[in-house]
Amino acid sequence: MLNGKKILYSGMQATGTLTLGNYLGALKNWVNLNEEYECIYGVMDLHSLTVRQVPADFRKNARALYALYVAAGLDPEKNCIYYQSHVSGHAELGWILGCFTYMGELNRMTQFKDKALRHEDNINAGLYTYPVLMAADILLYQADVVPVGQDQKQHLEITRDIAKRFNAIYGDVFTIPEGYISQSGAKIMSLQDPVKKMSKSDENVNATILLLDGRDSIIRKFKRAVTDSDTVVRYAEEKPGISNLMDIYSCVTGKDYAAIEKEFDQKGYGEFKMAVGEAVADELEPLQKRYQSLMDDKAYIDSMIKKNDEKAAYYASKTLRKVQKKVGLTERMF
Numbered sequence: 001m002l003n004g005k006k007i008l009y010s011g012m013q014a015t016g017t018l019t020l021g022n023y024l025g026a027l028k029n030w031v032n033l034n035e036e037y038e039c040i041y042g043v044m045d046l047h048s049l050t051v052r053q054v055p056a057d058f059r060k061n062a063r064a065l066y067a068l069y070v071a072a073g074l075d076p077e078k079n080c081i082y083y084q085s086h087v088s089g090h091a092e093l094g095w096i097l098g099c100f101t102y103m104g105e106l107n108r109m110t111q112f113k114d115k116a117l118r119h120e121d122n123i124n125a126g127l128y129t130y131p132v133l134m135a136a137d138i139l140l141y142q143a144d145v146v147p148v149g150q151d152q153k154q155h156l157e158i159t160r161d162i163a164k165r166f167n168a169i170y171g172d173v174f175t176i177p178e179g180y181i182s183q184s185g186a187k188i189m190s191l192q193d194p195v196k197k198m199s200k201s202d203e204n205v206n207a208t209i210l211l212l213d214g215r216d217s218i219i220r221k222f223k224r225a226v227t228d229s230d231t232v233v234r235y236a237e238e239k240p241g242i243s244n245l246m247d248i249y250s251c252v253t254g255k256d257y258a259a260i261e262k263e264f265d266q267k268g269y270g271e272f273k274m275a276v277g278e279a280v281a282d283e284l285e286p287l288q289k290r291y292q293s294l295m296d297d298k299a300y301i302d303s304m305i306k307k308n309d310e311k312a313a314y315y316a317s318k319t320l321r322k323v324q325k326k327v328g329l330t331e332r333m334f
């Protein structure tokens with residue numbers, strides 16, 4: 001508990017720009033849950049280092065990510081939005097937790113296996129221990145709830161296992177976090193290959209909607225979305241393209257699948273795709289405008305980063321000191 005409320009913690013990697021998947025699977029839910037919890041959101045720049053970055057672009061992307069969080073509706077005066085790398089406790093707790101994580105557990109992580117396949121020339125130890133750092137992020141802030149997309153479920157499970165293992169030895173040190181994975185939008189698929197997750201690293205630009213794509217580009221990508229040879233707008237396992245578009249439409253309009261099927265009854269795929277494109281463009285337009293004005297206000301973003309970095313460092317140090325003491329590290333004299 002923090003200020004009388006339960007704690008929500010989440011974050012995104014500061015790599016490239018965000019996709020519609022990041023937005024619908026995570027960011028939009030963060031905004032929806034915002035009032036209910038005391039919220040802490042990280043710009044996960046240390047995690048981004050598992051893939052080689054161009055330093056100047058990386059710094060820009062991290063700042064853009066910060067501004068996108070705010071543009072999406074997270075007020076940095078009320079929420080602790082900070083940079084992971086500015087709080088050294090993440091790396092310190094990460095090390096300690098690594099000593100409570102088994103290689104067998106890490107070997108089972110599907111994201112590691114996928115990423116190792118995609119980055120064969122750089123299968124570094126950071127990629128392997130990525131989930132341990134993620135566990136440190138969450139446990140450092142004693143988070144009760146962690147809203148993420150479906151692809152992070154396994155990382156949340158290992159976080160819970162590590163926390164329980166630690167608590168079983170040293171007493172109730174960590175809060176055991178619950179994942180929050182919403183019904184709709186938790187796994188947005190590629191527009192070009194709807195059995196594959198929408199991802200920023202997709203080589204086909206038409207596969208992914210970026211949060212900063214303009215209206216025309218958004219509509220064009222939806223028009224080109226791969227569907228099937230049927231003509232009926234219906235949610236079904238054998239219709240992954242249409243089902244994905246229905247999922248997206250449902251997330252941005254709030255309509256359920258039955259209502260969507262009714263709305264497009266007797267109408268063709270063309271009309272449906274156009275409606276999805278329009279609805280997504282309408283949803284993103286205000287966010288994009290706010291983003292532009294935030295990026296122009298350097299002093300404001302800087303002051304928010306500073307204030308929240310300090311706050312995060314304070315929360316983190318409380319847990320870290322407790323952990324250090326529990327495992328028997330000698331207390332510092334300074």
Ligand code: TYM
Binds near residue numbers: 014047151152187199
């Ligand atoms: P990242 O940057 O890969 O993803 C950020 C969030 O977006 C969700 N997501 C999706 N949701 C639905 N459909 C998609 N196609 C899609 N693609 C991505 C992800 O599930 C995630 O919620 N490891 C985390 C970053 C992280 C973190 C943490 C999160 C580091 N430490 C502590 C929570 C708590 C990640 O994968 O980010």
